[in-house]
Amino acid sequence: MAFLNVISLEEALKVIDSFPLKANVEKIGIENALGRMLAEDIKSPINVPPFDRATVDGYAVRSEDTWMAGESNPIRLRVIGEINAGDTPEITLKQGESAYISTGAPLPEGADAVIQFEDVDREGEEVIIYRPAYPGLGVMKAGTDIPRGKTLLKRGTRLTFKDTALLSAVGIAEVPVFRKPRVAVISTGNEVVLPGTELRYGQIYDINGRAIADAVRELGGEAVFLGIARDDRESLKALIERGIECCDVVILSGGASGGIRDLTSSIIEELGEVKVHGIAIQPGKPTIIGLIAGKPVFGLPGYPTSCLTNFTLLVAPLIRKLLGQEYTHTTVNKRLAHKVFSVKGRRQFLPVRIEGEKAVPILKGSGAVTSFVEADGFIEVPENVEILEENEEVKVILFG
Amino acid sequence: MAFLNVISLEEALKVIDSFPLKANVEKIGIENALGRMLAEDIKSPINVPPFDRATVDGYAVRSEDTWMAGESNPIRLRVIGEINAGDTPEITLKQGESAYISTGAPLPEGADAVIQFEDVDREGEEVIIYRPAYPGLGVMKAGTDIPRGKTLLKRGTRLTFKDTALLSAVGIAEVPVFRKPRVAVISTGNEVVLPGTELRYGQIYDINGRAIADAVRELGGEAVFLGIARDDRESLKALIERGIECCDVVILSGGASGGIRDLTSSIIEELGEVKVHGIAIQPGKPTIIGLIAGKPVFGLPGYPTSCLTNFTLLVAPLIRKLLGQEYTHTTVNKRLAHKVFSVKGRRQFLPVRIEGEKAVPILKGSGAVTSFVEADGFIEVPENVEILEENEEVKVILFG
Numbered sequence: 001m002a003f004l005n006v007i008s009l010e011e012a013l014k015v016i017d018s019f020p021l022k023a024n025v026e027k028i029g030i031e032n033a034l035g036r037m038l039a040e041d042i043k044s045p046i047n048v049p050p051f052d053r054a055t056v057d058g059y060a061v062r063s064e065d066t067w068m069a070g071e072s073n074p075i076r077l078r079v080i081g082e083i084n085a086g087d088t089p090e091i092t093l094k095q096g097e098s099a100y101i102s103t104g105a106p107l108p109e110g111a112d113a114v115i116q117f118e119d120v121d122r123e124g125e126e127v128i129i130y131r132p133a134y135p136g137l138g139v140m141k142a143g144t145d146i147p148r149g150k151t152l153l154k155r156g157t158r159l160t161f162k163d164t165a166l167l168s169a170v171g172i173a174e175v176p177v178f179r180k181p182r183v184a185v186i187s188t189g190n191e192v193v194l195p196g197t198e199l200r201y202g203q204i205y206d207i208n209g210r211a212i213a214d215a216v217r218e219l220g221g222e223a224v225f226l227g228i229a230r231d232d233r234e235s236l237k238a239l240i241e242r243g244i245e246c247c248d249v250v251i252l253s254g255g256a257s258g259g260i261r262d263l264t265s266s267i268i269e270e271l272g273e274v275k276v277h278g279i280a281i282q283p284g285k286p287t288i289i290g291l292i293a294g295k296p297v298f299g300l301p302g303y304p305t306s307c308l309t310n311f312t313l314l315v316a317p318l319i320r321k322l323l324g325q326e327y328t329h330t331t332v333n334k335r336l337a338h339k340v341f342s343v344k345g346r347r348q349f350l351p352v353r354i355e356g357e358k359a360v361p362i363l364k365g366s367g368a369v370t371s372f373v374e375a376d377g378f379i380e381v382p383e384n385v386e387i388l389e390e391n392e393e394v395k396v397i398l399f400g
Numbered sequence: 401m402a403f404l405n406v407i408s409l410e411e412a413l414k415v416i417d418s419f420p421l422k423a424n425v426e427k428i429g430i431e432n433a434l435g436r437m438l439a440e441d442i443k444s445p446i447n448v449p450p451f452d453r454a455t456v457d458g459y460a461v462r463s464e465d466t467w468m469a470g471e472s473n474p475i476r477l478r479v480i481g482e483i484n485a486g487d488t489p490e491i492t493l494k495q496g497e498s499a500y501i502s503t504g505a506p507l508p509e510g511a512d513a514v515i516q517f518e519d520v521d522r523e524g525e526e527v528i529i530y531r532p533a534y535p536g537l538g539v540m541k542a543g544t545d546i547p548r549g550k551t552l553l554k555r556g557t558r559l560t561f562k563d564t565a566l567l568s569a570v571g572i573a574e575v576p577v578f579r580k581p582r583v584a585v586i587s588t589g590n591e592v593v594l595p596g597t598e599l600r601y602g603q604i605y606d607i608n609g610r611a612i613a614d615a616v617r618e619l620g621g622e623a624v625f626l627g628i629a630r631d632d633r634e635s636l637k638a639l640i641e642r643g644i645e646c647c648d649v650v651i652l653s654g655g656a657s658g659g660i661r662d663l664t665s666s667i668i669e670e671l672g673e674v675k676v677h678g679i680a681i682q683p684g685k686p687t688i689i690g691l692i693a694g695k696p697v698f699g700l701p702g703y704p705t706s707c708l709t710n711f712t713l714l715v716a717p718l719i720r721k722l723l724g725q726e727y728t729h730t731t732v733n734k735r736l737a738h739k740v741f742s743v744k745g746r747r748q749f750l751p752v753r754i755e756g757e758k759a760v761p762i763l764k765g766s767g768a769v770t771s772f773v774e775a776d777g778f779i780e781v782p783e784n785v786e787i788l789e790e791n792e793e794v795k796v797i798l799f800g
Contacts, residue, residue, distance in 0.1 A: 046599065049604060050601075050603070085591035086590030087590075088602045104702075145768045161610075161800065162772065165608075165610045165614065168607055169605055170595075171595045171599065171605040173596025189486065189504070190484065190485055191504050192486075195430060195568050196571070200488060204449060204504070205568055207569045210564050211561055211568075213561075214560075218560070304569075368545045369569045372562065372565075
């Protein structure tokens with residue numbers, strides 16, 4: 001095993017960042033845009049409302065015609081037509097004229113106010129007005145809600161239902177979003193079988209395949225789970241080649257220690273190049289990273305918590321970058337619930353559960369499935385530190 | 401308009417709760433389970449690990465054979481075989497015997513400890529041991545991680561990647577989840593057109609259709625947007641009938657005031673029964689709720705913020721119930737950023753934006769698109785209250 005040229009986590013992240021992958025953009029219909037990442041700033045192509053719009057049912061008037069109106073001095077205007085929502089009004093109001101208008105309808109030429117029908121009386125072809133209307137009464141002016149050209153949404157936004165509704169409001173039927181990076185996921189190990197299969201003595205069910213595939217989906221990527229490679233060169237090579245064909249990124253798990261690690265490394269060397277031979281962190285020392293046909297291949301540790309920790313540290317930032325997000329981790333600051341001991345000379349990551357403002361270390365072995373299930377993320381214990389004290393502020397890196 | 405028999409919000413929620421709909425369950429493959437709502441408690445059908453498992457590469461031994469071992473008194477054991485991960489060991493260790501074993505492999509009969517290979521020497525068919533091993537050294541006992549029968553996940557859980565990984569770990573390939581309720585969404589209005597269409601003067605783009613459809617999806621339901629009904633009986637009736645055919649729930653928006661409201665009401669009466677003729681809240685007074693062929697039909701107000709507020713108050717709890725969740729709203733307690741005035745005698749809901757611990761009222765008209773886009777939810781101003789003071793504690797009902 002080539003552990004001689006182990007590099008730091010920061011160096012590994014620089015290597016990954018230098019890989020020739022970039023965020024790709026595609027146009028999709030707004031009906032499929034929920035949850036996708038916007039690839040451009042979106043400006044409104046129109047005014048909302050697009051025209052001066054009645055906000056009540058009533059009578060469109062020239063407000064100056066009503067300024068002398070009073071309870072004891074009602075004003076009579078001739079009603080020359082009716083405008084309903086959706087109509088294109090062909091009416092122009094001249095002095096002394098009005099038109100019946102419904103909520104949402106466009107004001108006719110000449111009108112600058114709408115008096116609601118409850119406040120007037122109607123007599124035949126005339127409407128009787130008892131109070132003056134001011135310009136703008138009962139009217140929402142064109143563009144007051146959203147002026148044309150206003151930036152509505154920023155590049156990188158993960159679209160919520162409010163965002164898609166806003167896009168719909170300004171008439172946008174297609175939006176540019178970042179294409180979902182396709183990630184091939186491969187589990188390895190002679191003892192590993194898929195759920196649904198009966199376990200023979202000595203076998204265990206696959207965990208990492210499902211964990212990584214669904215973590216990729218939660219990040220906004222597309223996962224293609226290719227199944228389990230046996231511990232032989234042909235089986236592993238065939239799946240890696242399929243991954244390189246169908247996807248942008250390939251993730252293997254369980255292939256990071258012992259025999260499988262060597263196999264993976266040698267297959268990558270045959271098909272491309274191993275770029276990282278190991279990382280000076282625990283867990284994660286045997287993690288290997290290669291590049292085949294311009295596509296990264298990650299060989300992550302087999303223990304679920306170790307696998308997920310390394311996925312979070314190394315792969316998640318890349319998936320974020322391919323989705324137009326920052327090339328980084330998601331972190332929160334918490335206080336340590338109790339003292340933890342570490343090994344000096346090792347840069348260690350310990351799983352923690354978040355409880356309110358506390359980070360509670362989970363002190364099971366990395367082999368335990370439950371440690372990652374109970375954990376929300378992990379904290380770093382730097383190389384030169386042996387003890388983190390209770391209540392010390394810690395940065396929790398959240399899984400995924 | 402039949403506003404005479406307006407009922408309270410609480411009465412309306414009781415009526416909706418009494419509708420003959422219930423959460424349905426379907427079995428789906430674990431590869432599609434991410435984000436779905438679990439319909440049953442899940443217990444582990446197996447022990448994890450399923451067998452006593454080596455946690456290091458080394459030698460499986462009967463620990464009592466090593467108890468006399470010391471640096472100056474090394475013990476020699478005969479190596480009678482090799483067990484790799486995935487093997488079904490056919491070896492039984494007798495006194496004085498050991499077997500080479502790799503990480504993850506099952507312990508052979510007779511063995512109760514694994515000594516890692518770094519701590520021993522090998523000479524031909526013998527392994528030389530310098531220190532005593534205790535029972536359980538280098539071994540993860542069957543069921544120590546997850547004992548058979550342990551409840552892993554509770555009914556109603558929205559499955560995350562950690563949950564699907566846990567299900568995979570115990571070999572579950574299919575899970576019972578609540579079937580996604582299918583919700584038909586219909587917009588109405590002669591002035592309303594779909595994005596992608598060119599606006600004629602007097603027309604506006606649909607907002608509510610997209611907002612409601614995607615809000616349904618965020619809640620975990622399935623939305624079928626049927627398009628826009630014109631303000632005529634045939635167009636509206638045809639879409640309502642299609643909705644009743646394809647879906648469990650039908651939501652109309654914009655049909656809650658004026659002509660469309662009357663039309664909707666009369667069509668529901670023809671095809672089924674109007675159960676709620678109006679609700680004593682603002683916005684939402686003209687909301688109508690009917691039942692056709694056992695399926696609820698909601699006629700929500702047309703203004704986007706009003707529509708979304710009534711969707712949140714009336715429809716979202718039903719969708720939650722159909723997904724096995726509590727029949728309720730999602731709320732958070734905040735403090736009011738500034739004083740707000742309301743109208744005495746009206747039970748009002750005002751949109752607010754959340755900023756840290758503050759709820760900031762959004763004081764645009766309900767006709768403004770941007771008020772719901774900027775809002776995270778709304779607060780209630782009870783009927784007998786005119787003023788809510790700055791810093792008063794308020795319960796924010798979150799949209800969706």
